Amino acid sequence: QKEVEQNSGPLSVPEGAIASLNCTYSDRGSQSFFWYRQYSGKSPELIMFIYSNGDKEDGRFTAQLNKASQYVSLLIRDSQPSDSATYLCAVGGYSSASKIIFGSGTRLSIRP
């Protein structure tokens, strides 16, 4: 059974600080890694994807991948109240059309 594990939270972070979200996965053959943001009652929205070991930065977001440790993380710098949401880690295969397995998400709360 392929699994994606996340701490459910809630993770509470003061406004302006760095939020760090973590994820582990069980399938060593996984090749594509995604972070989705989901506001309550809404559908997931893709915010980052990463395919290679190391860091990938996009604005305030940095995704980090360590395939040897089967570990993916998301850093959010200068956290804003609008970042309060559930963050879903998702893991897929080689093809971008491969099916993706989702974690159950970490609920992030940014306190003013």
Add this chain to the structure above:
Amino acid sequence: DAMVIQNPRYQVTQFGKPVTLSCSQTLNHNVMYWYQQKSSQAPKLLFHYYDKDFNNEADTPDNFQSRRPNTSFCFLDIRSPGLGDAAMYLCATSSPGTSGYTFGSGTRLTVV
């Protein structure tokens, strides 16, 4: 704008009464997926179509069926909804060369 559209946004159905949820896309993506998401849980893949090829997940109940009459449309049929089928149903699309999925806004199903 190119997008994935799900109708209706909210659906109330009676216990045991067949219901159909619809999804359409203007992205011309090859792959369409149906996920079920219950509160505070990971989206769970029910099935997906790669073009006309149907792929059912092993643990998807027989009560759930799907149709894809053409590239643009995909339907989820629940033959005899039970109380346990109340959930958010998410349609998503992807294609070789895209990164991650594009989700529709979801249909919230209530069974009474």
